[in-house]
Amino acid sequence: MTLRVGLIGCGYMAKKHLRALSGCHEAELAAVSDVEKDRMAEAAEYYASLRGESPAIAHYPQYTSLLADTKIEAVIIAAVSGLHAEMAKQSLLAEKHVILEKPMTLSLEEADELIQLAEQKNLKLMVCHQMRHRPIMKKIKETIAEGKLGKPYLGAVSLRLNRSPAYYAAASWRGSWEKDGGMLINQGIHLIDLLQWFLGDVTSVYGEILTAAPGKETEDVAAGILTFANGAKGIIEANIVTQPNNLGSSLSIFGENGTISLEGPSFNRISRWYIAGEEGDIEEASQLIALSGEQSAMYQNFIRAVQDGEPLLIDGKEGKKALEAIFGIYQSALIKQPVRLPLSSFQTSDMKKK
Numbered sequence: 001m002t003l004r005v006g007l008i009g010c011g012y013m014a015k016k017h018l019r020a021l022s023g024c025h026e027a028e029l030a031a032v033s034d035v036e037k038d039r040m041a042e043a044a045e046y047y048a049s050l051r052g053e054s055p056a057i058a059h060y061p062q063y064t065s066l067l068a069d070t071k072i073e074a075v076i077i078a079a080v081s082g083l084h085a086e087m088a089k090q091s092l093l094a095e096k097h098v099i100l101e102k103p104m105t106l107s108l109e110e111a112d113e114l115i116q117l118a119e120q121k122n123l124k125l126m127v128c129h130q131m132r133h134r135p136i137m138k139k140i141k142e143t144i145a146e147g148k149l150g151k152p153y154l155g156a157v158s159l160r161l162n163r164s165p166a167y168y169a170a171a172s173w174r175g176s177w178e179k180d181g182g183m184l185i186n187q188g189i190h191l192i193d194l195l196q197w198f199l200g201d202v203t204s205v206y207g208e209i210l211t212a213a214p215g216k217e218t219e220d221v222a223a224g225i226l227t228f229a230n231g232a233k234g235i236i237e238a239n240i241v242t243q244p245n246n247l248g249s250s251l252s253i254f255g256e257n258g259t260i261s262l263e264g265p266s267f268n269r270i271s272r273w274y275i276a277g278e279e280g281d282i283e284e285a286s287q288l289i290a291l292s293g294e295q296s297a298m299y300q301n302f303i304r305a306v307q308d309g310e311p312l313l314i315d316g317k318e319g320k321k322a323l324e325a326i327f328g329i330y331q332s333a334l335i336k337q338p339v340r341l342p343l344s345s346f347q348t349s350d351m352k353k354k
Helices: 014-022 037-051 063-067 081-093 108-121 135-145 165-169 183-199 279-288 294-308 316-335 348-353
Strands: 003-008 027-033 058-060 074-077 097-100 125-127 152-160 202-210 221-228 233-239 248-255 258-264 269-275
Touching: 003 014, 003 063, 003 294, 014 027, 014 037, 014 074, 014 294, 027 037, 027 063, 037 058, 058 063, 063 081, 074 081, 081 097, 081 108, 097 294, 108 125, 108 316, 125 294, 125 316, 135 183, 135 248, 135 258, 135 279, 152 183, 183 221, 183 233, 183 248, 183 316, 202 316, 221 316, 269 279, 316 348
Parallel strands: 003 027, 003 074, 027 058, 074 097, 097 125, 152 233
Antiparallel strands: 152 248, 202 221, 221 233, 248 258, 258 269
């Protein structure tokens, strides 16, 4: 049976969702919603062009009207960050399964509410950390889980991007703690999700941030030190002031028996893959590094979860983990001392006190 899906938010982020959805034969786009009619029309036309057909797609200027459509079984929420929590909550209350763009929410309380609501309603809530579905990342996870690296000592991630003043000026909500959340929440969260997925639960965090650009509240530079339950350490270094343009990202895991390090604009280069006594691993990794398709794999996981009960790789509980680690960095920067996780409460608007 074909899963009928509605899209809420037809801006820039919507296209990658439509590309992935268009390749899923077990699902179809049935409705779109956006406050701008032109964007709804563009999204519907883009999806139709990808499918090579002209499906009947309903247009709803108000997302609540889309949620009232009983033919819609699942929704993709790709609106601005500050609206994610309320839209996801209303979607679950309307008995819809949810694909939720990152950040999941801008507060721990809202994240917990969504997790509990999805469980109560027996609905699927998937947070879009698609990098977990990338073949090379699954290989790293498998390598660590099998103990090939031995005891993990350190994980380090780096994010070096450029976000110009024009980027923030293009939308009034960007750069606001209350409506947007910070740079780590929006640009760095995928790296932090991978780091804690590989190394386990975070128990304590120390962080510092710097806001350099005028006319915005959120950070341009962030640095964090994490301690994991297994004793390993994590280092986070991220900025959006890299001149003149994006430099890329890196991710490295250091253990007693080996080192794995990826870098490049989209982790498309292995700078080191050494595991003592496992010469064959580098050959497999070299083949996997060129493979992408993580967005499509994420959608396939969601569809199978809804239709067949397959576990979600990144459900609400998993999605909350990276969020809370980042909130820990923010809280630490606010009070200027390390903090222990789990946090009792936090919301990005707390940073306005800084």
